[in-house]
Amino acid sequence: MPRILAITGGVGGAKLALGLSRLLGPDEVAFAVNTGDDFEHLGLEICPDLDTLIYTLSGLANPDTGWGRRDETWGFLDTLDTLGGEAWFRLGDHDLALHVRRTEMLRDGATRTAAAAEIAGRLGIAHRLLPMSDDPVRTLVHTAGGPLAFQHYFVRDRCEPAVTGFEFRGADRARPNPAIVDWLEGADGVVICPSNPFVSVDPMLSIPGLRQALMDSPAPVVAVSPIVGGAALKGPAAKMMAELELPARADQVARHYGELLDGFVMDQQDADLAGGVAVETLVTQTVMRTLEDRVALAEAVLAFCDRLKR
């Protein structure tokens, strides 16, 4: 029985996570999730990456957007707008219940981990969804116009401001989720899903105890490139790389993760870049359009991990 830790952020990561969840049971794969873009909005504790994973694994995700729920209604948001409230963050009526319920549990003293487990269980998810930390870490996006809270950058300002750097406030003091550290002991592989390296994965790696646990683990660490053919399949990763004066190329993602990696997975479109990657590289079809694509990539990544472990 394998024991895999999958590290995931938003929509792209959740696709591979879904594939992994179809192949491996709750005692075989656990998901470590970015909480750097969590924020308080309208008095609610909102955990976008965790919720994307919850909706994806429970089959409730909106297939068109990747985030939020399918068959959603918008009565709340429309009325909030009428009342002069902040309507830029798209909270659907059904989605809202999750945020209200989580906020209530957190106010009653539950950890983020416990609240996520309760909600996931109610939605029929048996796998462990582990927030990277129960302590607050907040991703700030530095721009020419000053720092922006992540959701302001990402949703409100539609990733338009040019990025000059990132800050993960609180990460230096944050304790890693002990359930992640436990899971890593005796793990057979760590899969960094195709999430944004800068704002989905780096928040986790910036928690000293979590990075150390990953370095200490004998399990091979494998990252799947979110950059394919010089572009991000979803989200601002390629735009960020350009603004940071990095070539928006898959091999740069491997370079970014550096010594953490034991293996790298890139798309067949980028086969010519494989020579520039310092670790063992699997070149395969990584673009996930269908459920079958997700499962096939998960299968390939697991086999790659297994090979690296020997």
Place this chain on the structure above:
Amino acid sequence: MPRILAITGGVGGAKLALGLSRLLGPDEVAFAVNTGDDFEHLGLEICPDLDTLIYTLSGLANPDTGWGRRDETWGFLDTLDTLGGEAWFRLGDHDLALHVRRTEMLRDGATRTAAAAEIAGRLGIAHRLLPMSDDPVRTLVHTAGGPLAFQHYFVRDRCEPAVTGFEFRGADRARPNPAIVDWLEGADGVVICPSNPFVSVDPMLSIPGLRQALMDSPAPVVAVSPIVGGAALKGPAAKMMAELELPARADQVARHYGELLDGFVMDQQDADLAGGVAVETLVTQTVMRTLEDRVALAEAVLAFCDRLKR
């Protein structure tokens, strides 16, 4: 130009308030609203009586229930139930936006009065809606099984427990809304709408400064009986009277308000009880089924006030 203060609680009171608002402009009638049944629920500040009035005056009220909005949807509540949250208080998707917006304004330091004015304005209401106090007052319903927060008694337990008494926690220390006290200076009449005397009007009267301001005002105070033909048209008023061993009769309502009253309005069905009322009494059609009924009763009550003033 008359200057009327209307005191109102829930659904019955809001009907007459609507009639008054059709006859008198924003400089002619102001509404003092019970906040004793306000409560925090799911982290939201909910003001049921204020909201009933807001929805009634803005034309958004659900005509079948009297509370909540028409054309409401229930995605939030259904999902909350799935997630194990408390779904007994019926929060519709559109309605919810009002509570979220109010809660946000209160957390940002706005008074209940300012928050109500902002929300009412956004919904096109020009009249003043004045919470009885900006300080918290909480109605507790005493029952054989112990005290119940009002909404637990009223909504969750459907008024089933037998009532032994009432408590308005915080009323003794609450300052009356200064805008109500101001309005009373130079007022021409005070109309106590047909709301529940025990749980809609008494919370206001239990605020010492507010009761005193009503007593000090030269304006005649007129109450409209919510009891017609021995029954409450809406809500538990008659049931409460029976449990408190009071005859569930209109004349008992007048007795309950006692020296505060200068006039009393009762339904023609109860004409034979008029002799038992210690103040001048107007016997008229008080059952409000249509908008015309609401306006006609408002007209009769205003004429009665005017007569008493001379």
